[in-house]
Amino acid sequence: MRRLITLSMLALLIGLTGYQASASSERTGSVSVSQVGDQLGASAFPTGTWNSGIQVQNPTTSSATVQVKFYDSTGTLAYTTPAATVAAGGSQTYYLPDAAFASLPNGKYSGVVESDQAVVAVVNETNYTAKGLADSYNGISSGATSLNLPLVYRARNSTDSMIAVQNTDASTTANITMQFIGTPPSTVNSSRTDTIPPLASKTYDISSTAFDALGAPFLGSLTITSNTNIAAIAHSVKNSSDGELSVYRAFSTGATRFLAPLVYNQWTGATTTDALSGVQVQNLGSTADTIVMTYTTAPALGGASYTSSQTVAANASTTFFMPTFPGVPAGNYGSAVISSGSNQIVVVVNNVKSATGIASAYNAFADGSGSTRVVAPLVFNQYSPDWTTGIQVMNVGSALDTVTMVFRPTNSVPGSAASYTKSLQVGAGSNNTFYLPNFSDIPAGLYGTAEVTSTSQKIIAVINTTKYSANISTAYTGINQ
Numbered sequence: 245m246r247r248l249i250t251l252s253m254l255a256l257l258i259g260l261t262g263y264q265a266s267a268s269s270e271r272t273g274s275v276s277v278s279q280v281g282d283q284l285g286a287s288a289f290p291t292g293t294w295n296s297g298i299q300v301q302n303p304t305t306s307s308a309t310v311q312v313k314f315y316d317s318t319g320t321l322a323y324t325t326p327a328a329t330v331a332a333g334g335s336q337t338y339y340l341p342d343a344a345f346a347s348l349p350n351g352k353y354s355g356v357v358e359s360d361q362a363v364v365a366v367v368n369e370t371n372y373t374a375k376g377l378a379d380s381y382n383g384i385s386s387g388a389t390s391l392n393l394p395l396v397y398r399a400r401n402s403t404d405s406m407i408a409v410q411n412t413d414a415s416t417t418a419n420i421t422m423q424f425i426g427t428p429p430s431t432v433n434s435s436r437t438d439t440i441p442p443l444a445s446k447t448y449d450i451s452s453t454a455f456d457a458l459g460a461p462f463l464g465s466l467t468i469t470s471n472t473n474i475a476a477i478a479h480s481v482k483n484s485s486d487g488e489l490s491v492y493r494a495f496s497t498g499a500t501r502f503l504a505p506l507v508y509n510q511w512t513g514a515t516t517t518d519a520l521s522g523v524q525v526q527n528l529g530s531t532a533d534t535i536v537m538t539y540t541t542a543p544a545l546g547g548a549s550y551t552s553s554q555t556v557a558a559n560a561s562t563t564f565f566m567p568t569f570p571g572v573p574a575g576n577y578g579s580a581v582i583s584s585g586s587n588q589i590v591v592v593v594n595n596v597k598s599a600t601g602i603a604s605a606y607n608a609f610a611d612g613s614g615s616t617r618v619v620a621p622l623v624f625n626q627y628s629p630d631w632t633t634g635i636q637v638m639n640v641g642s643a644l645d646t647v648t649m650v651f652r653p654t655n656s657v658p659g660s661a662a663s664y665t666k667s668l669q670v671g672a673g674s675n676n677t678f679y680l681p682n683f684s685d686i687p688a689g690l691y692g693t694a695e696v697t698s699t700s701q702k703i704i705a706v707i708n709t710t711k712y713s714a715n716i717s718t719a720y721t722g723i724n725q
Contacts, residue, residue: 298337298367300336301366302331308359311327311357312338367382369479375487382723391474391475397450398451402482402483404483434457504580507593509573517598520567521596524563537551539578539580541576542576542677616702623694626690634679639675641702645672645703646668649694651680651692653692657689704721705721706720
């Protein structure tokens with residue numbers, strides 16, 4: 245049986261190398277990649293060369309046959325990669341600037357990754373020529389007829405959003421409605437409609453004149469509904485001298501409790517130019533609700549807990565900004581639990597270090613998402629020369645457990661091995677980090693996949709990668725199996 249993963253990919257201008265705007269990591273063995281449409285009106289988004297890479301991992305015990313199909317803005321098939329065999333536990337990289345994609349013209353594309361096994365995928369986006377921008381996101385396992393994006397900007401602190409929406413249906417045009425709700429004190433409530441051809445995608449540049457009804461500055465949430473299944477990715481860029489890019493996936497479902505394994509409060513310093521987080525929560529209910537967030541510092545920093553609450557209007561969103569979180573001292577990091585009184589919510593975590601333009605985002609985990617096995621399609625140890633990964637693991641169980649990471653390099657360097665195994669203790673409700681450079685026996689210059697397992701307790705993980713020489717950072721969530 246062929247299995248699909250849906251990906252939306254974005255190149256900002258025709259003539260630029262494909263830049264991915266959304267991807268899906270379905271556990272069934274096929275992935276789709278969709279093109280995002282042309283920008284509407286004048287743009288505040290950076291130009292330069294946007295590039296994408298798709299990392300496909302086969303977490304099964306059987307070899308997988310994998311292909312990627314790329315579609316143009318009309319939904320017409322533009323290119324199909326040759327079938328590739330990916331060994332059990334192995335991975336395959338599709339980097340669009342490579343010579344292998346010479347017959348695919350520079351531009352914006354959507355696509356589908358197809359496989360006969362339950363593969364997973366992560367998309368990397370970079371723009372080194374504009375401001376030094378990068379982030380990652382998980383492939384999207386399936387579309388839905390209603391999607392929620394808790395964090396959308398328009399000229400807010402020099403930050404603007406671009407939303408890529410993909411029609412995952414192969415035969416039916418998607419009729420979509422985009423409903424924007426401003427975060428109080430904003431009273432904005434604005435909608436827009438559009439159509440997207442089958443298997444195609446469009447990009448909506450919120451900074452353009454097409455969205456003047458939102459005003460400026462705008463900070464709020466977006467709900468997209470459709471007659472067909474769709475997928476969406478939100479990009480946000482800060483147009484500062486260094487620039488910041490963060491990317492996250494639209495939510496197709498909510499929950500009353502979410503978990504965030506990696507949250508910063510002015511880490512490595514005591515000012516808001518150091519690493520910090522904003523936790524954005526959207527209330528999906530038709531009534532106001534009280535949202536409670538409990539932040540717990542990492543065990544190495546004392547494991548202290550702090551709690552704050554906010555009342556959020558129906559369908560609106562709010563931010564728990566860590567530098568203003570009551571009682572939390574500067575200079576720490578940890579994890580968070582976010583819960584509502586009764587309504588469904590969705591949560592995204594935005595991490596930034598504004599002094600250097602480093603930023604990334606990830607989707608928080610709905611309660612119940614944990615498992616005893618998590619896979620990560622792309623991790624680095626001081627590669628080329630300083631792409632470096634930390635895997636932040638949160639134990640969502642009720643007891644202390646031993647957590648083991650197996651790192652399997654895709655490449656090799658002198659003296660490298662086929663795999664490396666490391667173990668850590670993680671307390672109930674707590675977190676710990678596998679930071680690859682801390683393990684002296686893992687040579688620098690390697691990249692590959694990782695598998696994280698626990699003995700008995702359920703875990704979740706965030707994969708955070710930095711390249712400090714370029715002032716960029718990426719984040720995606722580990723994929724529970």
